[in-house]
Amino acid sequence: MPDPGRLRIAIPEVLAAAATTGHPDGVLLTLAAVDLPAPAAGPPDFVLVLDRLQDPGNLGTLLRTALAAGVDQVWLSEGADPLQPKVLRASSGAALALPLVRMAATDLPGRLAAARERGVQLVAAVVPEAGGAAQPYWELDWRRPTALLLGNEGAGLAPELARLADRRVTIPHSPAVESLNVAAAAALLLLERPRQAHGRPGA
Numbered sequence: 001m002p003d004p005g006r007l008r009i010a011i012p013e014v015l016a017a018a019a020t021t022g023h024p025d026g027v028l029l030t031l032a033a034v035d036l037p038a039p040a041a042g043p044p045d046f047v048l049v050l051d052r053l054q055d056p057g058n059l060g061t062l063l064r065t066a067l068a069a070g071v072d073q074v075w076l077s078e079g080a081d082p083l084q085p086k087v088l089r090a091s092s093g094a095a096l097a098l099p100l101v102r103m104a105a106t107d108l109p110g111r112l113a114a115a116r117e118r119g120v121q122l123v124a125a126v127v128p129e130a131g132g133a134a135q136p137y138w139e140l141d142w143r144r145p146t147a148l149l150l151g152n153e154g155a156g157l158a159p160e161l162a163r164l165a166d167r168r169v170t171i172p173h174s175p176a177v178e179s180l181n182v183a184a185a186a187a188l189l190l191l192e193r194p195r196q197a198h199g200r201p202g203a
């Protein structure tokens with residue numbers, strides 16, 4: 001039986017303002033965000049780093065794939081709020097299951113440098129470039145402690161973050177398109193790690 005002290009009668013206007021659906025069914029549950037998972041102490045093993053991602057649908061999709069791939073922390077520099085309703089829906093709950101660390105874009109380089117000091121390789125995902133300076137993503141050893149850096153929809157990865165990375169990986173594709181959608185690219189990149197851990201000869 002719910003604690004009756006926590007039940008409140010709300011007028012329809014309040015329900016409509018608080019609900020994220022067009023036709024709320026009359027009952028809402030609100031939860032404090034204090035029990036969200038926190039990053040474990042010690043060096044991270046697999047970090048997804050998102051540089052000012054804008055689109056809530058992309059962010060939710062990315063978080064869902066990150067959870068599936070075994071990511072243990074997500075670092076977000078500014079961009080879309082990971083706890084807004086569109087992200088929560090697209091993430092299918094993954095946004096509440098993953099330790100999320102939000103920070104100013106100016107704090108990200110320092111945090112990445114500290115992770116590298118602790119043995120984490122910094123891997124920048126970049127679009128295929130003329131000259132091919134980035135290696136195909138399947139050539140990287142993803143089984144090492146890794147931070148994967150993804151750029152945002154419009155500008156890509158900030159140049160200072162790309163420069164900071166130890167490795168640059170790409171998903172080669174036809175030049176008919178300049179780049180993949182960031183969430184589509186992330187699915188291949190993130191799931192390469194469990195693929196190598198389970199399927200690579202000598203793994």
Ligand SMILES: C[S@@+](CC[C@H](N)C(=O)[O-])C[C@H]1O[C@@H](n2cnc3c(N)ncnc32)[C@H](O)[C@@H]1O
Binds near residue numbers: 127149157
């Ligand atoms: C839509 S793209 C950004 C395009 C942007 N105009 C640029 O030049 O980077 C968003 C992010 O998805 C990732 N991405 C997209 N296509 C990729 C590919 N073929 N290989 C690796 N990463 C890719 C990169 O991290 C990129 O910054």
